Amino acid sequence: MANLKTTEKKTKAQAMGMHTEVLTGRTQQKFFNPDEAENFYYFGTYDVDFNKRTDLDVKDMTAAEANKKIDGLMSEGYGTIVIKNPQGKHSLGVGILNKLNLIFEGSLGYFGMGSCDGPIVRINGRVGWSCAENLMAGKVVIEKNAGSCFGAAIRGGDLICKGSVGARTGIDMKGGTIIIGGDAGAFTGFMMQRGRIIILGDVGINLGDSMYDGTIFVGGEIGSYGSDAVDAELTKSDQDWLKRKLKVAEIGENFDVSKMKKIVAGKKLWNYDNLEPTEKKGAI
Amino acid sequence: MERILPYSLRYEVEYDKKDLLEFSQKIESIPGVEILSMGKSLEVIKDLGNAKMVCDRYNLDKVVGTHAIGHARMATESGVDIKSAHPFWGYPFSDVSVVHNGQLTNYWNNRRALENKGMRFMSECDSELIAVYIAQRMREGATLEEGMKESLSGLDGVFTYFVATKDSLGMAKDTMAAKPLVLYESDDLVAMGSEEIAIRSILPQEIDTYDPFDGEVKVWQI
Numbered sequence: 001m002a003n004l005k006t007t008e009k010k011t012k013a014q015a016m017g018m019h020t021e022v023l024t025g026r027t028q029q030k031f032f033n034p035d036e037a038e039n040f041y042y043f044g045t046y047d048v049d050f051n052k053r054t055d056l057d058v059k060d061m062t063a064a065e066a067n068k069k070i071d072g073l074m075s076e077g078y079g080t081i082v083i084k085n086p087q088g089k090h091s092l093g094v095g096i097l098n099k100l101n102l103i104f105e106g107s108l109g110y111f112g113m114g115s116c117d118g119p120i121v122r123i124n125g126r127v128g129w130s131c132a133e134n135l136m137a138g139k140v141v142i143e144k145n146a147g148s149c150f151g152a153a154i155r156g157g158d159l160i161c162k163g164s165v166g167a168r169t170g171i172d173m174k175g176g177t178i179i180i181g182g183d184a185g186a187f188t189g190f191m192m193q194r195g196r197i198i199i200l201g202d203v204g205i206n207l208g209d210s211m212y213d214g215t216i217f218v219g220g221e222i223g224s225y226g227s228d229a230v231d232a233e234l235t236k237s238d239q240d241w242l243k244r245k246l247k248v249a250e251i252g253e254n255f256d257v258s259k260m261k262k263i264v265a266g267k268k269l270w271n272y273d274n275l276e277p278t279e280k281k282g283a284i
Numbered sequence: 285m286e287r288i289l290p291y292s293l294r295y296e297v298e299y300d301k302k303d304l305l306e307f308s309q310k311i312e313s314i315p316g317v318e319i320l321s322m323g324k325s326l327e328v329i330k331d332l333g334n335a336k337m338v339c340d341r342y343n344l345d346k347v348v349g350t351h352a353i354g355h356a357r358m359a360t361e362s363g364v365d366i367k368s369a370h371p372f373w374g375y376p377f378s379d380v381s382v383v384h385n386g387q388l389t390n391y392w393n394n395r396r397a398l399e400n401k402g403m404r405f406m407s408e409c410d411s412e413l414i415a416v417y418i419a420q421r422m423r424e425g426a427t428l429e430e431g432m433k434e435s436l437s438g439l440d441g442v443f444t445y446f447v448a449t450k451d452s453l454g455m456a457k458d459t460m461a462a463k464p465l466v467l468y469e470s471d472d473l474v475a476m477g478s479e480e481i482a483i484r485s486i487l488p489q490e491i492d493t494y495d496p497f498d499g500e501v502k503v504w505q506i
Contacts, residue, residue, distance in 0.1 A: 087488060088480035106490055109481050126493050128480055129464055145494040148461060166495035167461035186461050186498035204498055205459070 045098040048079035059085035063092055074100060088128070093121065110147070113140050116157075129166070132159050135176060141249075148185065151178045154195065160249045167204065170197045173214065181251045187226065189216045189263075198242065198260075200252045208263050216263040217242060219255060230266040238262060288342060292320075294327070304376045305402075318367070318406070323379035325450040330369040350506045351453045351474075353446045355383035361391075362409040371448070372412040374419025375404050379450040382418065384411035385478060386443035386463045394439070414445050429503040432456045436499055446476070454503040461498035468493045474504050 054073060058066040066083070070093065073081055080101040086092055090109040093102060093116070100119040104112075107125030117136035122143070129147040132140045135154040141162070148166030151159040156176040164182030171190045179198045186204035189197050193212040202220035209226025216229075217238070242257040286294045299307055308319050321328030331338045335356055339345055355370035362368045374380035388394075388410040395405060395413060403416050417438065421431035428447060432454050442462035447454040455476060457465055467476040468483050468491050475483045480493055496502065 085488075088484040090479070090481065107480060107484075107493070109479055125490060126480065128466065144492060147464065147466070147495045164494065167498055183497070185495070186459065204461075 046074045047077065048074055048098065048100055049077050050079035050099075050101055052078050053080035053082070054078050055082045055084055057084040058089065058092070059087065063089045066092055067094060070096070070102075074098065086125070090128070093119075107144070116140075126163070127161075132157075135159060145182070150180075151176070154178070158245075158249065160251060162251055164201065169199075170195070173197075177245060179245065179249050179251060183220065186223070189214065189229070190226070192216075198245065200255055208265070210269055211265045212269075213265050213267075217257075218261045218263065219252075219257075219259070222261065222263075225263070228266045228269040229263050232262045232264040234258070234260060234262045289331075292331075304378055308376045319375075320366075321373040321381065322376065323373075323450065326379040326381055326448060328371050328373045328381050330366050330371070332364065332366060332369065351448055353381065353383050353448045353453070355385075361387060361411075362407060367407040368409040370411060372407075372409070372415040374415040374422075375406055377419035377423055380415060380419045380422065381448050382411065382415035382445055384414050384443055384445040386441060386445070386458070388413055388439055388441040388443060390440040410441075411445075414439065414443070414447075418447060428452050428454055429501060432501045432503065436501070444478075451506050452503055453506065454501065455496065456501045457496050457498060459499040461495075465496055466493050467496055467502075 056069055056073065061069065066089070070081060082103045082105060084105050086104050086106040086108055088107050088109045091111045091114065092108050093112055094114040095116065096119045097117045102119050102121045104123040104125060107127065108123060108131070109128040111130050111133060112127050113121055113131060114133045116132065116138055118138045120138055121140040123141065124143050126144040127142050127146045130149040130152050131142065131146055132154060133152045135151065135157045137156045139158045141160045143162050145163035146161040146165040148168050149171055150161060150165045150169040151173060153172045153174060154176045155174045158177050158179070160179045162181040165180050165184050167185035167187050168190050169180065169184050169188045170178050170192050173192045173195045175195045177196045177198070181200050183201035184199045184203045187206045187209055188199065188203050189208040189211055191210045191212065192214040195214050197216045200219040203218050203222050205223035206226035207222050207224065208216050208229030211229055239257045242260065246252045246255060288294055301307065304322055308322060311317060311319055320330055329338065329342050331341060335354065353371055357370055359368065370383040371381040391410040391413050394417060398416050398420055399405070401420060403420050405412055405416060414435065417435055418428070418431040421434060422428060428449055432447065435456060436459060442460060443458045444463040444465045445456055453474060455465065464478045465476060466480045466483060468487065475487060477483055483493060
């Protein structure tokens, strides 16, 4: 959480009536104030040097021990860390809030790379359920397959799976981009609110079910559309964006994006305001 | 006869009739006796405790065979007792056993229908329904795969389950894919579990695993 000074002076956003919530109880939300940006920092972030590289064998460690060790290495300035023998352990690499090159030589279990903000991660293996849940920024590349709830509730960053993914990919996502090289399971984009999902292969039943907003691009066959998911026109700018994104993601660079289907919310279920407060300010 | 534990015995008998119902009813007419499983090759072991405790108690690490299924249950739908422990046997069908992760919401409707057809339930655990459902379908002439595919629409709720018979192993996942399953398949080995870490405990080397999709049924012949 931001370490902000309490000030009596109203910020511009407050003056515009955008922060009017009166919060009580145990949770006291503090809004980011750009005027006090110099005081804004994350706990547990480090200045790391990408050229400072080390290996970490986690074979005989618990996930907590491994994560603590990664944290220790970052505090020593290591900017490139190669994790050996992850062997499907759960919750590896969670809560990394700074820039870091992280490479896993093997597969992760559930909740790998959860709640991260900033790292560039390559996983030379498979990931279990809920990979990169709540990702804020950064890039996570999975070389093989991924389990269900891939990229659940992400808010930013790029999440790339070169293989196939399970059900409910991008469930509740609020931003960022998810790219799937293979097929995706049922309920892909379930209740998504913002962001984009690209699937180069086939996708299962109930695609985009109850989606508020956001966009899904599908290259293969669609099992069925979910409630309130509708086709939209694939524009030239969509195609340019898709080409650029697939190239940067090192996946499907030669894929014919002109044949992709674009799916958006019909907005019959929800009356969703998709602007963040900062964007709202611009729109006003 | 072999006494495994004070409350658990293993008998070997010769019985040449196909239908085991009459035979099992005769055995269970003895007061205090209940059959946990009966078959030509499969043996169902049900008990309380964690996997290591049950393994040590029954010397499972010394058992040699072609295939096995197991389950550590988090009890939600019925009591914590031996009869509610997995695997479930499809009474009285020979060599059918099931483990299940999930919850079946049309248990009682299906149970009543199956009981009307003469099938018997040994517990009130919803998972038992799968074993009895498939045993009944196979009794009517369906193959294991056909029975499992029918279960995707016949059973309501969320489920991933495994079935073992004397010569086959199967998996099924409901149409919402609500429960996890990780699968590894090679020419001579199939390993699957809710978590990859379980597969890694026997295959520590880097292997290609994947999640079966919604509504997927797979059967391997042993």
